[in-house]
Amino acid sequence: MNTPLLTTPPLSLYIHIPWCVEKCPYCDFNSHALKSQVPEEDYVKALIADLDADIAHFDLSLRPLHSIFIGGGTPSLFSAKAIESLLKQVLSRFKQNFSPKNNIEITLEANPGTVEADKFIGFAKAGVTRLSIGVQSFESEKLLKLGRIHNVSQAKFAAQLAHESGVKSFNLDLMHGLPNQTLDNALDDLKTAIDLKPDHLSWYQLTIEPNTAFHSKPPKLPQDEVLWDIQDQGFKLLKDAGYQQYEISAFRLVKDNSADDKQCQHNLNYWRFGDYLGIGCGAHGKITDSKKGIIQRTVKIKHPKGYLDSNRTPLDHLNTVTNDELPFEYMMNQLRLFSSFTLAEYQQRTGLVASTVLPTLLQAQNKKLIACTDNHAIEGQWQVTPLGHRYLNDLLELFL
Numbered sequence: 234m235n236t237p238l239l240t241t242p243p244l245s246l247y248i249h250i251p252w253c254v255e256k257c258p259y260c261d262f263n264s265h266a267l268k269s270q271v272p273e274e275d276y277v278k279a280l281i282a283d284l285d286a287d288i289a290h291f292d293l294s295l296r297p298l299h300s301i302f303i304g305g306g307t308p309s310l311f312s313a314k315a316i317e318s319l320l321k322q323v324l325s326r327f328k329q330n331f332s333p334k335n336n337i338e339i340t341l342e343a344n345p346g347t348v349e350a351d352k353f354i355g356f357a358k359a360g361v362t363r364l365s366i367g368v369q370s371f372e373s374e375k376l377l378k379l380g381r382i383h384n385v386s387q388a389k390f391a392a393q394l395a396h397e398s399g400v401k402s403f404n405l406d407l408m409h410g411l412p413n414q415t416l417d418n419a420l421d422d423l424k425t426a427i428d429l430k431p432d433h434l435s436w437y438q439l440t441i442e443p444n445t446a447f448h449s450k451p452p453k454l455p456q457d458e459v460l461w462d463i464q465d466q467g468f469k470l471l472k473d474a475g476y477q478q479y480e481i482s483a484f485r486l487v488k489d490n491s492a493d494d495k496q497c498q499h500n501l502n503y504w505r506f507g508d509y510l511g512i513g514c515g516a517h518g519k520i521t522d523s524k525k526g527i528i529q530r531t532v533k534i535k536h537p538k539g540y541l542d543s544n545r546t547p548l549d550h551l552n553t554v555t556n557d558e559l560p561f562e563y564m565m566n567q568l569r570l571f572s573s574f575t576l577a578e579y580q581q582r583t584g585l586v587a588s589t590v591l592p593t594l595l596q597a598q599n600k601k602l603i604a605c606t607d608n609h610a611i612e613g614q615w616q617v618t619p620l621g622h623r624y625l626n627d628l629l630e631l632f633l
């Protein structure tokens with residue numbers, strides 16, 4: 234690897250909570266239906282041991298933490314007390330001055346079926362600054378089909394509680410392209426979401442993943458033309474309502490005269506090929522060592538039983554990303570964004586020289602999938618075109 238180019242990027246922390254009340258038929262995340270009480274005390278202990286091992290292994294205590302994301306699974310199954318204990322211990326590991334004023338973004342994912350009035354307030358007091366609420370749809374029939382444990386009023390109530398909880402911002406997760414969904418159904422879902430005034434919306438097209446109940450017994454999904462219409466008109470609706478798309482599925486509310494950046498800072502760090510520690514069952518991490526000139530990936534033990542076994546180390550495997558893999562890995566993340574990037578950034582994040590991607594970028598430019606703002610490709614800003622975002626997979630394949 235060409236070490237002098239590689240720089241140390243911001244460091245985020247992902248914490249995985251692997252339990253849900255029930256398993257949704259479309260979901261391939263590492264999540265398990267709870268059979269008894271959630272073992273929160275033991276799990277927090279295991280998470281901290283996992284974090285300590287990573288910090289020691291990668292010598293990280295002096296690197297500042299950029300953001301934390303507690304995802305799942307259903308982290309809102311945990312009590313506010315457990316989240317407070319977890320965050321206190323996590324933050325104490327980093328030699329950074331954390332205070333309410335200079336607080337970093339700390340997101341927690343919540344399922345509307347697992348929140349009561351006080352819970353969000355408790356999470357906010359524990360240090361959570363951002364809630365991400367998994368709503369999926371505001372139509373009863375769709376929620377049933379998706380195996381969701383909540384109804385429409387619980388979803389709306391969760392958004393209201395988020396407003397009142399004291400967190401800085403909140404996101405709603407919605408999906409489209411749902412079984413038997415019409416264009417009007419999808420737009421109605423978006424309109425209801427917009428009326429709840431979330432700071433951020435994640436709007437995902439439903440995909441049928443292997444090893445899910447929907448894969449074994451596929452539901453009837455909308456035709457391709459309907460899917461295109463949903464996307465086109467959905468994007469327009471969101472834009473007119475003040476939601477700016479900054480990534481394939483992510484929209485932030487842009488308020489007049491507000492300096493607040495409602496983008497998800499944690500996800501932005503992934504997409505810009507930043508670093509992250511991943512702790513918890515099956516969590517993935519990526520760590521750059523600019524001195525050694527290497528980028529390493531970690532994966533933790535996947536199953537809660539093995540992960541909670543104190544006789545085992547949480548690390549399942551560790552590997553170094555090869556120079557052959559890096560161009561695609563970088564582009565797979567960066568090209569999801571609507572903002573531009575430079576080849577200097579590419580070099581700093583991968584340690585590779587610009588010529589490792591320049592011919593492919595020029596090829597993509599010829600196909601009008603990407604554009605450069607400058608005649609000088611090395612110094613210019615590269616940005617995916619609307620055509621490139623529409624055919625993102627074709628664009629990415631060029632880098633394989």
Ligand SMILES: C[S@@+](CC[C@H](N)C(=O)[O-])C[C@H]1O[C@@H](n2cnc3c(N)ncnc32)[C@H](O)[C@@H]1O
Pocket residue numbers: 259260261262304305306307342343344345366367368369406407408437438439440441442
């Ligand atoms: C890890 S889930 C966590 C959210 C939380 N567990 C919940 O479901 O309420 C994050 C989001 O990914 C989206 N998602 C999960 N499976 C999906 C699929 N097969 N296709 C599209 N989006 C999916 C859903 O919108 C979900 O809210």
Ligand code: SF4
Pocket residue numbers: 252253255256257260261262264305306307344367
């Ligand atoms: S609640 Fe969320 S993480 Fe759990 S199974 Fe459903 S979609 Fe997956």
